[in-house]
Amino acid sequence: MAIKKIELLKWFASNEEMMEVLTAVATDLGDVIEDVNSLVVIPLKGAMTNEVFQINWPTKSDGHLRRVLVRLYGEGVEVFFNREVEIQTFECMSRHGHGPRLLGRFPTGRVEEFIHARTLSAVDLRDPAISALIATKMRDFHNLHMPGAKKAQLWQRMRNWVNHAKSLCSPKDAKNFGLDKLDAEINILEVLLSEGYEEIGFCHNDLQYGNIMIDEETRSITLIDYEYASYNPIAYDLANHFCEMTANYHSDNPHVLDYSKYPGKKPSNIEVEQLVTAAEKYTLANHLFWGLWGVISTLSAVDLRDPAISALIATKMRDFHNLHMPGAKKAQLWQRMRNWVNHAKSLCSPKDAKNFGLDKLDAEINILEVLLSEGYEEIGFCHNDLQYGNIMIDEETRSITLIDYEYASYNPIAYDLANHFCEMTANYHSDNPHVLDYSKYPGKKPSNIEVEQLVTAAEKYTLANHLFWGLWGVISSYVNTIDFDYKEYARQRFQQYWLKKPTLLDSSRIISQDGNVNNIS
Template sequence: MEPFSSNVSFSDSDINSLTATTSNLNIQSGIHQPKLYKKTSSSQVSLRRFSILQSDNDISDDLIKPSISHNESDVEVLSNSKILTNDELKQEDTISSGDDDIIYIAPSTPSSLKPTSGNADGKDLSSVLDVRFVDYYLDHTTEESHFASEIIKIIKLLKIKKWYKEDLKSKNLIIRKISGAMTNAIFQLKYKENDTLQSLLLRVYGPNVDSIIDRDYELQVLARLSNLRIGPKLFGCFNNGRFEEFLDNSITLTKDDVRKDLISYKVSKRMRELHFFVPLTKEEKNEASITWKRVDNWLKTISSINSKILKYVTQFEDFESFMKIVEIYRQYLNNNLNNKTPSFTHCDTQYGNLLKVEEEIVVIDFEYSGPNPPSFDIANHFSEWMHDYHSAKPEYLKPSKYPSREQIDTFLKGYNFLNSESLYDDIIRSRALVNLHWCLWGILQSGVLVNEKNTVDVEEKEEDLVDEDHGEGTGADIETFDCLLYSREKFKIVLGDWQQLGIIQDCENKSFKSYKLDAKFISTDDSN
């Protein structure tokens, strides 16, 4: 499939025309009114599961109701007034729609296998998901033939559809590592001698991941999304990874693709669908922000960090001073955020998690998803415009690549929020939080809390390479990615925003090195 032309021009009239067209289609259709069922027939599944692969021309704006503001009742209204509790999520009824369509399959686990989770007995996780688990640890760093043999063993144990029935030979297994993944090692699996076997995606969890991602919660989210038919199918899990559907006809977006008006417009519509269609549990609505929850947990984890590393990453001399500013910023957001009602958010819409499938946009990888004010998700997406994870130095960002006001307006037209100006202000105010989140992620992912590596020479690593073109690379990789340098880069955005928001000011004898992305950016009075 040919990628979009780099000279795509998408005018306001084109966007307005598309919006006018989509608002009049399928008004009576019930397909786009998702609802979670405790027990459903296969026909109900096919009719009522919401598909993120639907054409833009099939998504009715009237059904999404973008003309109303994002008030407390919006999610309930758009999901047929169904709000789920954790107890309902843990029900053990299984949706069965035929072998090819099953995402979570009935547990008929052999006695030699046992489900795994954060708890030793595995009961919590198995009660949430009817999905196969095998107590197996996969080492992806071994020699390729051994790695292939181990993969086939797990496929057989998990009884992954169609694959496990074949007489698989490790020499015929084609393993392609997908670059640009920084949390996990990700592989596409194909089989040489059988074209009827759909490719699989193998996800092997990365190092230090237990302190970063709550896998039990992630799988609860995947269960919910499967009922809405959002995201790839999940075929089975093992101790340190899982097998998923690989979309063979998909093209991963590039750093340049997301900047094109037409694609940006379509991405915004996909994000709006996630925010307004996926229901939250009562617990999630009370929690309000998974990003703040993770930031708080991660701050506790790094509280004992070596002062030299803290200074290198944040430019703060001590953790107490750093925390004081974080709390001032928290209060600032509480007082100034216009749209606080939480939505279901993806939280990691970098270009590598956006696919083009038959000219439509598909969002994948929901590891960091959960409840947030919608501006957090959009602010994170725009911040990712500055990154090139396939350059020779993927840790660096280019502040000049942050979207212009015109590009943001194009995106917000697709999102179609009632008061886009208030949402725009929220996006700018939230930007420091989402970049703080990834700054802390980098510290944890670096492993410095475990072995205190690079504590002596860390200051010598900094280079003044702002907005330089670093050339083509092989893609970011969890084994080689310089997480501390990445964290320092992310925190320069945080510092710049804190300065522009009035959260901090340069000290008399100290000037912070920061990225000020858009001076005079707030369109309304900051004093409210």
């Protein structure tokens, strides 16, 4: 709904102040706002801390609409975070190439660049392809070097919130929420969760779907709204994100969390193990494939071993494998190699044919086809030549493009992975581009110890997450005027804390508590 009434921005001190800020922004962008009536204001829904508006005006050059985002700060939110620190974070993130640019500030809000991308929906968070993109972006975020001490901010922030909640709540609400027990709970959690896996990184701390945007064309992800961002255990940030999968803030009951949507506890690694094992075996077929290519051909930069880039490539490969392309969805690998064997025999001298063992390869191909097809076999559309020269990256958006499809066809996706792993041993721009360095091969089955540690830690940190947002809900119910049932939201969060705690914290030091949290009036 577009509204040509600037009075909708009720928190501005005056129309004059508003026009001064927007006029300055327009001038910086090469535009002129001559009339307040030329502004179109569109309220954006879903924010629970601030009020957010899209403001449009015609550009000076061609009359197309210029879009900016105006964020009006919520009342009473200074207890949750320091606004000046949040602004510094915002500006620092922008310098790192993350998020929108800051275009202008005023006492009760700011003007931001409008990101031309789609805000995710609740359903999107559970889409495996989108989830993989978010995971990659989170890893980049966690590795940022930001101002401030690199230590967890979570615990002291919650202690501050407990004190503030006590000062706001009636005795009845304080009792119903169990506020008198929370200082002890926070102390216990800090000790127990800090004993195990603990990797500190710069965390968003509020990765609900409304704070994640996707460019549908480039598939690049942008994380926005850094009010709660700080250094914390990255397991906490993951825990928070998993908990947000239970929410739908655009439903008829936006405060109600559906824990059937939670992604579960430790995911099974069976399919991952199957795929890794199959890919490992398919390196045999890969060596034959490119060995034959080398016989027939004359040998005519993305760093494949960079973990962050490798994650981007993996996501792109998955998209590629899911393409629906013309032709029968069956492996083309085996017949192609048989054809190449015949062609190689027609080209080679008897000496070379003997040296290369061409007379044995038909039998080897037959054996491989039978043995490898017996196990894990997922057919997808494969690139089949993912060496670094066929992978391009946009340094600004971090989007990956695969090029050169001469060898692309349907094949076992394990073969495509095997090929990619083998390509990690190559450097086609070295003095000896034909020499493969197998010390660069990523190895056989990777250890899952760190993954398991992180999953376990994230699972336990959901407890801290329930406390964190439960306290936020209690305080917000007193200080925020946005139409949202903060008390009920807090009740659910505290209820989940008490229900999950006995199973997640196997310790004699935990405090027992009835899992039922009273209804809050």
